[in-house]
Amino acid sequence: MRLIRVFFEKRDRAKYISHLDLTRCMTRAFARTDIPAWFTEGFNPHVYMTFALPIPLGFEGLRESFDFKLSEDGYPLERVRDQLNAALPPDIRVLEAAAAVRKPEAITWADYRITLWDPAGGEALAADWDRLLAKPAIPVEKKTKHKIQEMDLRPLVTQLGRRVEAESLTLDLRLPGGGAMNLNPNLLLGALWADRGREAEYVQVVRTAILTGDLAPFA
Amino acid sequence: MIPANIDRQLLKVQKPARYCGGEMGSVQKDREKTDLRFAFCFPDLYEVGMSHLGMKILYSLINAQEGMWCERVFAPDTDFETILRREKIPLYGLESFDPIRDFDVVGFTLQYEMCYTTVLNMLDLAGIPVRAADRGEEWPLIIGGGPCACNPEPMADFFDLFQLGEGEELMLDFLALVRQAKREGLSRRELLRRAAQIPGIYVPSLYDVAYREDGTVAAVTPREGAPAKVQKRIVKDISAMYFPENFVVPFTEAVHDRAMVEVLRGCIRGCRFCQAGYIYRPFREKDPEVLDGQARTLCTATGYEEVSLTSLSTSDHSRLEPLMEEMLPWTQQRKVNIALPSLRVDNFSPRLLELVQKVRRSGLTFAPEAGSQRLRDAINKNVTEEEVLATARTAFEGGCTSMKLYFMMGLPTETMEDMDAMLDLAQKVVDLFDSLPNRPKGRGVQVTISVACFVPKPHTPFQFEPQDTLEQFREKQKHLLETVRSKKIRVNYHDAATSRVEAILARGDRRLAPVVEAVWRAGGNLEGWDEHFSPQRWEDALSAAGLSGDFYACRRRDYGEVLPWDHLDYGLTKAFLIREDKKAWESVTTENCREKCAGCGANHLLGGACFEAHSGVL
Missing domain, CATH: 3.30.70 (Alpha-Beta Plaits)
Structure with a gap:
């Protein structure tokens, strides 16, 4: 299990998406890929995802981020980026997927x-x-x-x-x-x-x- | 890019995501490479329209054609409308932000009567004259479809044409003509004349309506070669029919935000009040293999966590069990929930019940529609009290503590005893719960009865029947509330005034067009929402036009009367509808179509019997 940080930009039409809607959009984007993301194990399993600093509705973001967990350690990170980009609307672009370095509290x-x-x-x-x-x-x-x-x-x-x-x-x-x-x-x-x-x-x-x-x- | 003049406004409104598109699955095309622009308008808010399967099908179908670009347009909520008008921003397509008045075709789906004023408001917001007669060559063609096209007469003055029936084939025939007309530079008049020759297209301006002194229709006369009767279009083989491989997935939540596959069309049940049960005939099923493939494709493309098996009565699919067997493994593996709306309990095999219980988690609802068995027989709603109670027992024993029962009031032949029977049935459900030794502990049972007002609809056996007056409805509602004895029974009912306007429009004629326009000019818009509906506006507009609401809503039609929609052929013979209405008054039921063909006439649309077992009989 690896903690992966996905950096993305959110521009133009996508700036009017609320944080809640952005989370749902990302969840569905994962479902459109074969990225081996780790699911929570509760009553209602879903892709584990945390956003370090949610962006308010109406703002564009040039380098936003969220974390998720890869359940296959060797899965290539460029592939995470490319697969998500294919599964996301044009105004949300993944710039990079990398191993998380700092804690969100930083x-x-x-x-x-x-x-x-x-x-x-x-x-x-x-x-x-x-x-x-x-x-x-x-x-x-x-x-x-x-x-x-x-x-x-x-x-x-x-x-x-x-x-x-x-x-x-x-x-x-x-x-x-x-x-x-x-x-x-x-x-x-x-x-x-x-x-x-x-x-x-x-x-x-x-x-x-x-x-x-x-x-x-x-x- | 969002144009600056629109971008400047979006943070001032509620839910701006409704007005800027850009969702996954929305289609962008190159303006230079398109020669036909289509605005698909849903005359209600984004979250309502984005739940509608028909719009998704036609959106994808049109966009699958080379050179054609279909965009979505929804009614803006009042806050954004105020801004659009103040800033003089014409109504635009969500994909391109281009004003729809510059498109070739503007199409509206007419899902319910209460959207009529919204249609006019959207045309006006687009800067398009609302009356067809006021639109010259420079304006887009304004077309309509959907269930209300089965009697579009109150809207006839505003539309250039209507598409009757199913659009998967008809839409392409029509768009081919539009393209040809553009290429050859045909006048709008000539285009409409030719359109009237396409089966399923109704061009109202090619029909003259004459009235008798008593206000009923004397005759509808076609002109310029238009057919005397326009027959609705169907797709014979729905398994081979076009179906989208992707949906637009909204950012902001829609009412139904999930993948959908349509398991069957039509309905075998023949409930006499139900318009959908008649106008979508004949009954056709989609093959389970096709459905399974379409569901997989859609879930993969959209990432949805739920897929709904939709239809008027999903459990009437003869191979639902194999379909569920096929779908369960992959949906469970991919954590996709299967939703099964519209289930009937009377036709379940034990194995199907088991399969359904694996996926079902929604609350327990039942639609007996009428309280007494006599009245259920009269409306041909073949649900028995035993079935309601047996299902309730299973559910309660499984831990459920509430149940919702849907009824209608004002049904033909109804008496006060029938009203009392609604509460009796609810009480029996309560008593059943209390009598169960293994009932869920610690909580009481809650039975909600939701009572709608009956609206007689065209192309049903009850098209001849009067609606109750407002006074009758209100007296019955009062009686119902006064006779509830238990706190375990909750009664919900709708305001009768909306149902009355629905009834007026549903069976209306062309003389209502000025009324619809007057109501819109007086502020009518988004009237499907209680906070925007005003019955007084309708009464005022009717009196100003010298018309009576009672004439349309509360009058019994003679079987011989020419009805305003008699020239629109939905496959049903009038003789059949009369036969069914007479049987209602004798409380005699009709077998469902699978058991025995009732001879409604819709099989002629197929060119053979609806069910193989009947093919020798006809």
């Missing part, structure tokens, strides 16, 4: 490219964004299952890049990701909307990388 950061469009134009958007980022604190209320929690987003945001175009603003951000601390970019965008008084007309979010504490790509 995930600490996630990088996002966020593009905002607004009739007000890129310059105005950039001014609004810069004003938010210049604040000493960005307090928000985060709803968890049991309570509403006050938190300050400002120390959690690292800006890696910022590009202004006529109608849009593109931000490259590094945010905490993983089980210990996770910041959904939508929470940050919500703070931006609150601060500037309205939403941007159109937002695209792409998760470009998932990183461990030492800033290495999660592998």
